[in-house]
Structures are given as C-alpha cells and as structure tokens.
Amino acid sequence: MHTAMVGPPLLALEGLGKSFPNGTVALREARLTVHPGSVHGLVGANGAGKSTMIKVIAGAHPPTSGVMRWKGEEVVWRTPGAARKAGVATIMQHVPLAPTLSVLENVFLGAPGPWRLPRARRTEFARLLDRVGYAIDPDAEVAGLAIGERQMVAILQALATGAELVVMDEPTASLAGSERQVVFDVVRRLSAQGTAFLYVSHFLDEVLSLTDRITVLRDGTVVEEGETAGYDEDRLVQAIVGRDLLAAERRGPAAVAPDAPVLLSVRGLSSAAGVRDVSFEARAGEVIGFAGLLGSGRSELLHAVYGADSRARGEVLVDGRRVGRTPRAAVAAGMALVPEDRGAQGLVGTFPIWQNISLPHLPALSSGRALPREAAETERAERAIADLGIVCPGPGALPGELSGGNAQKVVFGKWLYGGARVFMLDEPTAGVDVGAKADILGLVRAFAAGGGAVLMVSSEFEEILAVATRVLVVREGRIVAERAAHETSEEELLMLANGFGEGGARDAA
Amino acid sequence: GSTDSGSSGDGKKEYTVGVSNLGLSFPFPAAIGKGIKEEAAKLGVRIVELDAQGKADKQSNDVQDLIAQQPDGVLILPVDSGVAQGLADRLKASNVPTVAVASQVGDPKKRQLKDVYPGLVALVTQDEYAAGGKAGEIAAGVVPDGGKLAIVEGAAGFAEVVNRFQEFPKSAAAKGATYEVVARQPGDWVQDKAQSACQNMLSSNPGTQLFYAQSDDMAVGCAKAVSAAGSKAKIVGIGGSKLGIDAVKSGAISGTVCYKPEDLGKLALDTLYRHLTGEKKQDAAFVTYDTPAITKDNLADCTPQW
Amino acid sequence: MPRETSTGRSRIAAALRPGNAGVVYALLLIVAILTLLSTQLGRPPYLSPTNIINILDQSSLIAILAVFTTVVLISGNFDLSVASVAAFSAATVLSLVAPLGLPVAMAIALGAGLVCGAVNGLIVQLVGINAFIVTLGTMTAVRGLVLILTDGRTITAEDPEAQQSLIALQAGYWTVPHVLGLLGAAAIVAGAVMVLLARRSGGRPVAGAVTAAAGVVVLVLDPVLGFDLRLSKPTYYLIMIAAITWAVLRYTVIGRRLYAVGANAEAARLSGINVSRYKIGAFVLNGLGSGFVGVLFAAKLLAINPTGLQGTELTVLAAAILGGTSLFGGLGSVLKSVVGALILFTLDNGFNVLNLGANYQGVIVGTVVVVAAAIYTVAGRARQVRRIREPQSQPQPQHPQAGPPAEIEQESLR
Amino acid sequence: MPRETSTGRSRIAAALRPGNAGVVYALLLIVAILTLLSTQLGRPPYLSPTNIINILDQSSLIAILAVFTTVVLISGNFDLSVASVAAFSAATVLSLVAPLGLPVAMAIALGAGLVCGAVNGLIVQLVGINAFIVTLGTMTAVRGLVLILTDGRTITAEDPEAQQSLIALQAGYWTVPHVLGLLGAAAIVAGAVMVLLARRSGGRPVAGAVTAAAGVVVLVLDPVLGFDLRLSKPTYYLIMIAAITWAVLRYTVIGRRLYAVGANAEAARLSGINVSRYKIGAFVLNGLGSGFVGVLFAAKLLAINPTGLQGTELTVLAAAILGGTSLFGGLGSVLKSVVGALILFTLDNGFNVLNLGANYQGVIVGTVVVVAAAIYTVAGRARQVRRIREPQSQPQPQHPQAGPPAEIEQESLR
C-alpha cells in the first residue's frame, strides 16, 4: 500500500498564504500535492498551520494568496458546500456536530435529496458501519456522546459522502486503541479502493505506518516533503521541532520511595454516573495511570474524585483530611483537574488567556483575595506561555484564536502555579505535538518529583507506561486490575481493559 | 336565556348574569365590577365574572365561554368597540339579553354615542364627549383668558383619546376661553410617563398655561412635573378617581370630572335585571348618569369610587 | 439487547416517556383537575363536547403562531414581533377588504407579514445583530405602523359583503362525518404503502400489516359508533398547519437541516448547508404565518384596534417553551408547542368555567407554568444518569484483534 | 503583536473603539440629531441643563433595573419578572408605610423583592428549568400577587406623614457644589494610590502621576469655573449603583467569576467556582434591585395600580441588550446598559420636546433601536474579525448565535 502514485495530482496547492485579521500569518507560500488513492501525511508542531491549511482546502477559510488545483483545474471553493460537492470530505479538528441531532442525522447531515428517509438511511448507515468495522447506536443523541465517540461520528460523516479525498485533522487525538485501529483499517481499506487521504496527526508512528508521502509544516511554511519510506521517527521529530526528544519521552518513571506519605486516598467511591466502589491510594511522588477503553468510566472516576459529580458517594482524603464533595473544596484541598473536553469544560471562550489561567486560583493573585492584580495575572500567563511553549500572539489572545494543541496547553497552564498537589489529568496530551507532549510528560514527572501525586487518564497506553509508576485498569466503572508500570506491557493492558483476565479468560464483570 | 338555574325559596327565579369585564386589574373597570357584584348581592343575582385582561381576543373567548354556560343575561364591558359589535351579534344569536357597560358597541366613527347598537338591551355608560366638555368648562374657569394648552393623551390607539378631547375646546370657547394647543404627547394613561411628558413639554414650551390630562392619574403625574419646574400652569384632569379628588383637594390640580364606576355598575345590573324580570323591558336604550365637574368649590359632590 | 432501535414499538415507547411527552401529561393532569373541580363545585361539565370544541377554537390562533415561532426557535433565532405583525396584517386586511375584495386584501396582508419576516431575517442574518433586539425593534416599529394605519382608532370591516367574506373564512364549524370511517380508510392505505415500502427495502412488513388491520377494525366499528367530528374552522387550520409543519420537520431534509442549523450553525455550514437561507427562511415563514393569523383574527373579531394582540408574543413564546422548545436552537417539536398553547388556554377556560376570581388567576397561571415545566424537567433528568457501558451490552467482537468494538448501551443512557 | 493587554493607554483606546463604545456613539448621534432638529424647528435649546437633568431623572429608575438585569444576563440567565417584582414591592411599601413607618415598610418591600429573586434563582438553578419560562411564570404569579394585594384598586399612601417620608426618599435635587474641585481632589488621591501600587509591584508610576497632575489642574480651574452639579436624587442613586456594580464587576474576584460562570458554567465549576452561588446571587441581587426601584416608584408616584409598570421588563431588557449585553451570558457592561436606557429615554424626551405625533413615535423608536444596534455591530465587526473563534464542539453550545461579540467566523461568510 505504500506505492507512490503517478499521474496528475488530485489536489495541488501552490504558494498558499493565509493571514488572519489579527495579523497572525498562519500560512506563507505553503504547497501540498495529494495524489489519487494515496495517503498523505501532514505533520507539524502545534500552531504550525495544519488546521488552517485544511480549512482552506475545505472551503471554510478563504486563502489570502495562492492557487488550488483540483484534478488539475484551478478551483476556488467559497463555501464548504462547494468543496463537498467537488468530492472533498473534511473531518475538522474540533468535530463540529449538531448536538441535538442523533448520530444518524449527523452522519447524513449534508446528504442531498428531499426526504430524511430514516429507513433507507438506517440501512445505509448499517452498511457504512459494516464497512468501517465500528458500532454505534444510530439513535443516540450526539450531545450525550463522549468526545471520542463524537470524533467517530465525524469520521463516519465524512466517509458517508463517498468523497474522493478525505481530509482528517487529528482524527485519533481523542480515540483509544480499538477505535484508533478502526480508523487505520478504514484508511487502509478505502485507500486501496482509490480514495485519497490527507492525514494530520501528532502520532508519528501512525503517520509513518499509514502514509505514502509526508509534508512537514513549520511556522506556516513547508520545510520538507517526501516519501514516507525515507523517514523514521527520529528524522520526523527533527523535521517538526528541530530537536531530539525521543530519549526524554522514553525514559522510564522514577521509582517511588515506599515510605512516601499517602497524599490521596479514595475509599468506596460510587456514583450515579456508574463509578462503582472504587478505592485506591496515591503516594507523594506517584504517577498513577488509568487505562481503559472509551466509555469505561475513567473520566467519571476522575470527576467523582474531584467532587465534580455531586451524586458520588464515598470518601476522598487529601493528606488524611476529608475533602468536601465540590470542586471548590477540591481546589482548596490542592486538587487540580485538567478535563478532557477543553472547549466545553476547560476554557472560558470570552476570556483572554491570562484570565483563563488565573481563574482557579484568582484569590491568591488578588490584593486582599478580592481585587485581582492584573499585572500578576499577566505575569503568570506569560510564564505559562514560556514554560509550555504556547504559540499565541500574547496573553491577551482568546482561546478561539489558538490552535488545538495550544488551547490544551492553556488548560494545563491553569493549574501549574497554584500550588496544587494532586493532579488529575484527563487525556492531557490529546492533540498536543510531540515536542509539547514531551514537555507535558516532563511536567508530570516534575509534579511527582516535587512531592505531588498525579492521576493520569490516557488512551495512549504507551504514554501511560512512559510516565506512570502504577497502572489501574478501569472497566465498567470499576478498577479491575492493578499493575506496576515496569511489570506490564501495552498488550497486557489492552487485554485487561477488554475484560480478559491474565489467562485470557473473560472477567465476569 | 336558560331556566335551569335554580329558584330560591320564595319562588323568585334566581338569575345568573355573566359579566365580561375588560380588565379587572385596571381600577376603573374593577370598580364597575365591584358595583355590579354589590348590586347582585342585593338582588340575589348570581354573577359569573370573566376577566379579559385588556385583550380583545381574550374577551372574544370569554364570551364564547359565557355562552356555553347559558346565562340569563350578560353585561359586557367592551375592550374594543369594534370587536364588541361581533360579540354582541353572537350573544344575540344565542338569545342572551346583553347590556353594554362603560363603552360603546360599534364603530364610534360611524355611530353616535346615543345611537345604541341594535340588539343590545341597553348601553349604560358615562358620556365621554360630555365629560370632555365639562373639563373644558373647568379649564375656562381657571384659565379664563385662554392661552397655551398642552394635552397629555392616553396611550395611542384608545378611543377615549379622541372622545375626551372632542368637546373640550368647544365648551371652553363657549365660556370665552380659546386655547392654542402647543403640544400633544402621550402619557400612556400612567402617572410616571405623564410626569415625564409634562416635564419635557414644559421644558420645550415654558409658557404653557394649561395642561389637560386625559385621566386623573396622568393629571397627578403632570402636577408633580409642573410644581417641580416651578411653573404656574394649571392642570385639569378627568375621571374623579381618589387620586384625582385628593389632588383637587390639595390644589395640585384645578379640577376633574367625576366618574362613578360603582354607580355605573349598579345601574347596569339594574337595567339588565329589570329587563329580565319584565319590570322594564328595553331595547337599545341609552342609559347614563351625571358626571359633574369638580373643583375645589364643590368637592362634596364627588365621592371617589375608584 | 434490550434496545431495538428501529422498530416502531420502542420509538413509541420512547415518545411516551415523561421526559419526552411531559407537556402532554401536564395537560392531561390539568384537564383532570379541572374536570374534577367543576364536578365538585357543581359547575357545567368541563369535558362536554362544546367546551372541548371551544378550548380548541380559542387556542387555535395562538397555537398556529406557536407552531411558526417554534420553527424560528429551532433555527436558533427568536421572534418577538409576531403579535405586532399579526395586528398589522389584520389592520391591512380590514382596511382593504371593502375596496379590493377578500382575495386581494388577504394576499396583500399575507405579503405584509412576509415582508416583515423577511426584514427580520435579513437584518438578523446579514447584519448579524442579535435577534432579540432586532425583533424588539420591529415589534415596536410595526406596532407603530399599525397606529399610523389605523390613525389610533379601531378599524372595522363595514361593508356587509366584505364582512360576510371574512366571516366565511373563519366562523362556523366543519363537521367531518364518520371520522372513524375516514381514519380507518386512511390507516388501510397507509398500511398498504408501508407494506410496499418495506418490501422494496427488504424489511419486514409487520408494522404496515398491523396498521392496515387496525384500519379495518376501526372501519368496521364506524357504522356502529358513528362518531362525527365537529370543529371550528380555525381548529382545522391549526391541525393542517401543525401536521404539515411537523411532517416537514420530521420527514424531510429541510427539517433536518433546520435543526442542524439551529443546533450548530458552524457544523451545518461545514456540511455544505446554506445556513443563511434556513435562518432567513424561518423568519419569513414566521412572518407569513403571523400574517395569516392576523387575517384570521381580523375575520374573527371583524375589527382591530391599534393595541390589538399586544403582549401576545409572550404567550406564544410561553407556549413554545412550555412545549420544550429550546431557546438555544436545534430542539423543539411543533406538536408539543401546540400542547403548550392548549395548556395556557385550558387554564383560561378552566377559570371561566369555575368562575374563579380574577385576583387569583395570575398566581395560579404562573405557578402552573413553572410547575408544569418543573415536572417534566425533573422527569427528563431521571433518565440521564448512567453513562458508563453496562456489562450486558457487550456485542460480538467484530474485530477480535482490536478487542470488542465499542457500542453504547442506550437503555442505560436514558 | 498588535494587542497590548495591560497598558492603560491602549486600554483607553480600545474602550473608545466603535465596536466597544458603539452604544455611546449612538447616543451622541441621537442627541446631536435632536439638538439640530430642535434648533431647526425653533424649539427651545435641546441641550439645556434642565432638559439634561430631566432626561437623567426620567431614565434613572429603568436604568437602575437595567444595571441589575445586566448582572443576571452576564451570569448567563434571564429575568422577565423585574417589573412585576418592582410593582409588588411598590404596593407593599405603600400599604405598609402608614402603619409601620418608612424604614420598616421599606425593609419589608426590599425583602419581598429579595425573596422573589431568590425564588427565581432557586428554581432556575436547583430545578434546572429554563430561566425564560421560570421568570415568565413568576412574572405572572407576582403580578397576580399585586392584584391580590391591591384588590384591583390603586393603592395610595394617604397618611401625610408617610407621604412626606416617601417624598423625601425620592423627590428633589441634590446639588454637589464645586464638582471640579471634588473631581480634582479625587484624581489626586487616586493618582497617589496608583503611584504607590505601581511602586509596590515594580511598575512605572506614569499613569498615577498623570492622573494626579490632571487632578491638580482641575482643582485649580475650579474657583474659576465654579461648576455645580444639580441632579435629582434618583439620578444620584443610579450613579452610585452603576458605579459600584461596575467597579465590582470590573475589579473584583466576584466580578471575574460572574463573567466566567456566565460564559462557561462547566469550566467555571471545574475551576472550583461555586456556580450556583453566583447564578442565584445574581437573581437575588436583581430581586433586591427591583424591590428598591419599586420603592422609588412608590415614592415617586405615591400610588400604584395593579397594572403599574407592566411591560417595563421589555424596556429594561432592551436597554441592556442595546448596551451590548449578550443574552447568552458572559458578556456585558453595566455602564453600557445605562447608556442603552438613556438612548430609549432620550428618544421619548425628544418626541416630547419636538412634539412629534404619538402615532409616529413607535416606528421611529423601533427603527432607531435597530439602526443603533446595526451601527455598532457593523462598526464592531471590523474589530471582531480579529477575535474569530475556532468553532468549538461543545455539547451545549453556549454562544450559538450570541449578539455582536460572538460572531463566529463571520469573516469567511462574507
């Protein structure tokens, strides 16, 4: 499947430029060539301009300069509808779906014809699911889906149009192992049948194994372009960030002293959302990874611990003191939550970065705990921008002006300097580029080393194994297994998460 | 009418009368309703009172509901004269004797006040035109030499806005006072808006000598504006409400015209009752009562009823 | 698996859940209480045919407005100007019916409504101003037009001929004889069509067969029961408008796109939907609908005064929102909005029948509105607890190498 | 980078941009037009001190309501019940002032307002019903209470002593002599504080020094110009309330959190903010504010009838939204809402001064409202495209189509 295509390119961009009204130049003189039936990788650090390029292709943003050729002909797509009609289906990074409609309706949102045809759509949908190898209830309301499921719905929507070119902007950023596999299979199968893909991802292993050619963007310009076969992970990282990182990321976690004090203990926690009788402890210096499938209840578990789920029952103690069942009490007790859905749960869209970052610990940055000192807030934001390498015009930027990964870093930045000691991170590296991911994992280690405890949910088991000292496997709202990180493997975690015990037998749930 | 409503012990029939009131949260019609109910208690009439809340379309629904209850007679206080015409027709078609209270049925542009809509037993009301004339007389009494007149109108769209003005200049002129209307602005029937309107009219027409406010509430509001501005302008109201009479008493306004809603209610029910009992059958009769002009000199002639 | 997604049965069951049909239960509860009270207090029977016909008649015009307002709300906008627009078109038709005749006058009145709607839509969508402030402005401005048109006085249709034509539009009742017979016949036809469709798409024709069979039973019962349906004309207009609007929203792509546009305009745009067209279209439809209701009002009252229908916009919005329509777009059902309107008018009618003192009505209406909304908000909440996949939902693994693919247990979600 | 976040200079410049201060420019434009017209038509000068004092006095009560309503809107809610609540507390104070004396009667009236606000807040927040329907319900219910309390009649304060105490609360003017002197002194003090603060946080004390210097200049000018400020008491109340509310929203933790709660309640909650407290608090404050305004109305009119203040809720909302407050929470400024109220009352006043026919006022008000909103939406767009938002896939869209500031990706639409 890594056969390079010959003949006229399906899509060609030349001299593409895009600047935003606030002066940000997101793309300059960028180019891209996608051949029919090929899988083309587009990589770059957060804020490099990948999503911008994709929006231009999709007709969602008008470019400021440059030409776009579709099957050799110059085209100008003024609306997303025009691009769709021409045969380009796009999965945006921010999964725009209609939350009040069902999965089925969302998948066929752009479908033409006068009737809704629920029955015919249903069979079509079933066939689509079959083709893709995924299962989801067509009648579920999208507002009720977890972020990963929404991502899958967006993918289905793009595939349903039968496009010649499918553009995917970080389709796997919030997916776990099995769904991710589904996406890979789809890409492979459809590209074998002649559909071309433009694939954006921060998972370089994915890019390396899926794509035929790779384009690397840095600061809005193309720095490299070539056959995938000519790259390995190190070279790609080098091209993207210009430094070597792998060593840092692969470093194993430091051991925890056995006499380290217990910082957090959770006893008999259950919630109406489905968390069932969860107990565990975290010592100072520990990083606990939570492994599980999409929908296994890891997010709910973190929410219950954090007190965000008011109907949860059970005890949570920090430093041996009971913590009240509200996020307010949790913050006061030194807990911090980086939620999984940054748009809906992490950021206040109308606040500039500096106000977002100071929000949880505002009294501490205020005179008399009542009057915020803006200078102190701005200073803290500037520090976060520097520490996390957030690409933005300045602390006054609004979250909506940031690239996806940078927005995630802002959410992270909210908790960095407030003296929190128990960090709960729900998919903290979703959509974050390799360089920043290494930075974040480094921060996680630093938290632990500084005497904090970290609970980290991640669908990337590799990442869990890279930083966690202990792994708890979550399934159906329970903790079904516990492993020391150095004694387990990705394969074993996957088995456990799927409900197979050590011997390969299915756990009786 | 129906005969299924029970009879009281002494063999006298107990009548049920439906009242479609234009709005029980407005003091004037509420007082009419009060008069009706008091009289009903005296006469032993059962009252079904519906509140149209000032909406013509609700009144239409109310009449439908009344007809469904088959009352012996109906008193209707029209929200809107034009709409009431259709309602009167409907009531007539259902053979319910109907008395209109407080305002005319049928388009006032076409129909004289005293030319009562056919099919009604009677129209029982004060004469708005005559009341406007009385106000004019008061005005001629307090500003006899004529001069600049500003009018505080009710909310745009109400028939009274026209009716209460029509005779005002004529009867003032008859007494030798001619006024130049320098401003006409809406006070929307409410004190607050009238106060603002007078304040503003005064600041643009500092020489205004007389304000004619089309309701007592508005006259009282206007009086505040006048005294705050240190103006010497006189104010004439209309309505004879408690607020208005108090203001006449205190000298804040020069005079008003005394409406008596409770008496009106009593009169209306009596008219209907006597028609029902056969004591005095009427057809399209015009029934009215006296609305005297009230100034400081004859305060005793008006006991405010609303 | 407990959930059969596509059979009619579970969908009907879902539609009957309190969280979904709460407004209907609220209505039934109110009717039950009123019936009980009127019997207790020895008032005329509440559920008499006349009274039911009256309630339907009285609510029909507001309910029609609520249907169109629901469409605007679904599209993610807001319209405060409906009552003014209706009054405007009522004034128009009343002033023009005598010189021009009903058809022309009515066309102009409808056109006036349409233009008002279009103005709203264009300003909101193309200038990008908040719909609340725009329609508050047009509400005031159009009311001003009514004032100018009427010159502050009541307008009546004087010409007897014109009056007659207006009355014919609105007054009176149509009796549909042998409703059962008609329903039965319709069911048989529908059943047959369903069987055919199911055959063609390879499904089981069970639902169709059942429908047809039910139709036969009802048809047979008709001569025995002989039930005639007698409703006022506006009620029929309401039924027709609500049914058509419902069907369009439910079964056509236009409907789906309207919901999508309201739920997430950006997602809709990226799917190639012309967002402006739908948003403006909803306003235009609402203007047209208001114009039509205005004409019906004119025909009903044969007069309009300059303040006519003032304040009705809030009643209409209340009906729609009682019916569960979201103010944020993308959610709503015209049928439930109609039920919402019925609740409001049932209360008014109930007060009239019970002869309840005017002083207490406001408190009761307010309380009932809040309690009705509370009942089904709370009922709806009960079904949104479980989020985590339950054990019994494990499907057969389709990709053993990747582990069992995910599937969501829907029952536990709701 | 073009954006300078924290220097005083650029912030003032930003505040003066049409997109930000549009409502102020709209007001200035209206005043200019009215001044011109009144000169043209040979009417007395429009901008006379008396007239300005009048406009301020006339708008003050509605503007106070608009301030508190803005707080509720910022918190992401909606309150239609303000006018009913104000009428209720007016009726309360008028019925109780004679027997209990003003302080007690006023306390009870304020308490009544507070309770109404708390009921709204608790139902909206704890039962989770849409604020629109809840406050529509309480608006009706509280209006019903007013009706019960007044029994359909006008309530007046008859006792002369009670009347006097009420009048003292509201009527009359306070003259602040030597405003320039006071302002100058205040500026000197403020400047000194700023210099101190800047020193402490290590910044440059330029701004403080400039402020203090300006203070000295103004102080010196005072004996020469000798400008006295004479305003009605309600105007002072308004100034005080607006200034305090503005300062709290702008400079305190409470204010910041209120905005956060309104813009994204879930993010605020997960940041450790007690969302319910802020949302309910806003309602309670609004209830209290409505109660206060009700007392002032009672004092102004010395009478209230059962329909008093009906419909005012829409005027109040219009003022707030004209001021650029979003209906979807998280955006808004109380000062701009006050300007919005001033626009509405300036128009009314202008009509009175120009003696414009009542029939034409509606059309003009409506048009001006829409045009004013349009002007600064369009002017603001130029700046807003700089703040384009990435479409966010939020399950509950918080800003589905919010007004001017939430224009999403408009740039690419046109």
Ligand SMILES: Nc1ncnc2c1ncn2[C@@H]1O[C@H](COP(=O)(O)OP(=O)(O)OP(=O)(O)O)[C@@H](O)[C@H]1O
């Ligand atoms: N709407 C916007 N307004 C202003 N600037 C923007 C806007 N959208 C993106 N940018 C800026 O354009 C640059 C490129 O952003 P883009 O979203 O294309 O990055 P990306 O490569 O997709 O990053 P990521 O991997 O984090 O998704 C960034 O600096 C970003 O801040």
Ligand SMILES: Nc1ncnc2c1ncn2[C@@H]1O[C@H](COP(=O)(O)OP(=O)(O)OP(=O)(O)O)[C@@H](O)[C@H]1O
């Ligand atoms: N608001 C909601 N209403 C109803 N169901 C929901 C809601 N949010 C999530 N769910 C459902 O709950 C399930 C669990 O999602 P959850 O976020 O707990 O998974 P998780 O274990 O944290 O996995 P991940 O973080 O990878 O998504 C999902 O299958 C989703 O369908």
Ligand SMILES: [Mg+2]
């Ligand atoms: Mg991106």
Ligand SMILES: [Mg+2]
């Ligand atoms: Mg999760």
